[in-house]
Amino acid sequence: MKEKGDIQGLIRELKNNNLKVRIESTKALGDLQHIEGLIQALDNDNLEVRVQATERIKEFGDR
Numbered sequence: 001m002k003e004k005g006d007i008q009g010l011i012r013e014l015k016n017n018n019l020k021v022r023i024e025s026t027k028a029l030g031d032l033q034h035i036e037g038l039i040q041a042l043d044n045d046n047l048e049v050r051v052q053a054t055e056r057i058k059e060f061g062d063r
Contacts, residue, residue, distance in 0.1 A: 005032065007029070007034050007037060010025045010028050010029050010032075010034075010037060011025075011029070011037050011040055013025035014037075014040060014041050019046060022041075022044060022046060022049045023048060023049055023052055025041075026038065026049055026052045026053050026056065027052060027056070029041065029053075029056070030052075030053075030056030030059065033060070035057065035060065038053045038056050038057050039053075039057075041053035042054065042057075
């Protein structure tokens with residue numbers, strides 16, 4: 001999905017039952033610099049996904 005720039009698909013995957021899929025989707029949203037998707041990831045029920053989203057958002061401030 002990342003290669004196709006499928007932002008909506010990546011955002012949908014944030015609700016996937018598979019934790020690895022949610023984490024990878026969060027990373028891909030960060031790679032695509034999609035801040036709105038990362039903000040949605042902050043509402044995820046899994047701490048690891050929220051941490052990944054926070055780290056990716058912080059990278060925007062480093063630029």
